[in-house]
Amino acid sequence: MARRASAKSSPAGAETASIEAAPSAEAASLTAPAAVPSNTLLEGDCLQSLAGLPDGCAHLAFADPPFNIGYDYDTYDDRRSADDYLAWSKRWMGEIVRVLRPDGTFWLAIGDEYAAELKVMATRELGLTCRSWVVWYYTFGVNCRQKFSRSHAHIFQFVRDPVAFTFNTEAIRVPSARELVYGDRRADPKGRLPDDTWILRPQDLPEGFGADGDTWYFPRVCGTFKERSGWHGCQMPEQLLGRIIRASSHPDDLVIDPFSGSGTTLAVASKLGRRYLGCELSPQYAARIRERLASARPGDPLDGAPEPLKSVPATEDGRRLGDRRTAGKKRSRADKAAGTLLFPTDQP
Numbered sequence: 001m002a003r004r005a006s007a008k009s010s011p012a013g014a015e016t017a018s019i020e021a022a023p024s025a026e027a028a029s030l031t032a033p034a035a036v037p038s039n040t041l042l043e044g045d046c047l048q049s050l051a052g053l054p055d056g057c058a059h060l061a062f063a064d065p066p067f068n069i070g071y072d073y074d075t076y077d078d079r080r081s082a083d084d085y086l087a088w089s090k091r092w093m094g095e096i097v098r099v100l101r102p103d104g105t106f107w108l109a110i111g112d113e114y115a116a117e118l119k120v121m122a123t124r125e126l127g128l129t130c131r132s133w134v135v136w137y138y139t140f141g142v143n144c145r146q147k148f149s150r151s152h153a154h155i156f157q158f159v160r161d162p163v164a165f166t167f168n169t170e171a172i173r174v175p176s177a178r179e180l181v182y183g184d185r186r187a188d189p190k191g192r193l194p195d196d197t198w199i200l201r202p203q204d205l206p207e208g209f210g211a212d213g214d215t216w217y218f219p220r221v222c223g224t225f226k227e228r229s230g231w232h233g234c235q236m237p238e239q240l241l242g243r244i245i246r247a248s249s250h251p252d253d254l255v256i257d258p259f260s261g262s263g264t265t266l267a268v269a270s271k272l273g274r275r276y277l278g279c280e281l282s283p284q285y286a287a288r289i290r291e292r293l294a295s296a297r298p299g300d301p302l303d304g305a306p307e308p309l310k311s312v313p314a315t316e317d318g319r320r321l322g323d324r325r326t327a328g329k330k331r332s333r334a335d336k337a338a339g340t341l342l343f344p345t346d347q348p
């Protein structure tokens with residue numbers, strides 16, 4: 001009989017491998033669930049697309065919905081009344097919970113405006129458990145005049161079952177400050193697991209963004225970056241999705257994104273060997289997502305610097321600290337792509 005090996009992690013993070021028997025073709029046909037499309041983009045309203053999926057089919061869902069802040073999408077109107085937005089959020093999040101496997105994980109990216117309400121909705125009304133409240137701090141954020149500039153989003157990690165869920169700690173380890181900052185030979189070569197802290201520039205605070213903290217630093221995919229597709233203003237960094245997908249799924253698992261946007265989740269899932277299923281309301285965005293997916297193949301490297309703190313130079317008094325080899329020379333393209341502009345000109 002064919003056997004299939006799968007790796008699962010305990011809540012404590014230790015990975016254990018288990019061998020399970022794959023059902024025979026006959027048994028499978030008797031119990032086969034409704035076919036689930038995969039490696040597909042469903043164009044149209046995610047509520048309708050999700051309604052066509054069977055219960056419990058997805059291992060992981062990632063959603064970066066419109067934040068209801070009046071952002072200018074080509075089809076969707078991002079100016080709803082608060083009541084309407086919350087009622088709609090409950091409907092699509094309810095569908096996500098339904099299509100998630102009992103051991104599935106739902107990651108939600110959301111802005112300040114509705115983070116608190118959606119977190120309470122997900123836990124108190126939809127029965128999820130919140131495992132992590134991650135703050136994604138990004139540089140090159142939106143420049144504001146009468147308030148502090150927007151430079152973070154909230155990313156919640158919700159699970160259906162508070163005990164049985166996937167969390168692959170080995171897959172997301174990053175170098176420790178002990179290694180990066182102090183060059184301490186006692187640093188664990190495997191690194192460590194990846195704070196609401198006021199930090200102006202992450203590279204000036206190497207002890208910040210500790211690998212075990214829940215404040216993450218990835219530069220936003222801004223206009224000058226090589227990674228940027230250029231046609232969707234909300235494109236998320238591939239490295240951020242990489243961490244989420246590596247942590248909460250295994251190869252060949254099904255990853256769903258109801259608000260695909262520029263298709264980052266789907267492209268990263270594909271590169272990491274996961275099956276993906278995306279929804280997108282806008283026919284124009286959907287066409288561009290398909291183009292992006294056509295060139296994202298399993299095994300391809302993710303765009304962006306895997307370790308932003310390793311790839312940025314240190315600064316002092318607002319100036320880049322001298323690297324004798326490069327002092328005085330023009331910054332390389334790679335530096336720029338890694339987000340090392342000292343005085344960002346890309347502030348919208």
Ligand SMILES: C[S@@+](CC[C@H](N)C(=O)[O-])C[C@H]1O[C@@H](n2cnc3c(N)ncnc32)[C@H](O)[C@@H]1O
Pocket residue numbers: 044045046047064065066067073074075076232234235236237258259260261262263264265279280281282285
């Ligand atoms: C914030 S963007 C997602 C960006 C995405 N995370 C990325 O990295 O490119 C939200 C997307 O949701 C889409 N959208 C809005 N309402 C939708 C709906 N009811 N069903 C499907 N997609 C929808 C918008 O057109 C927009 O492209």
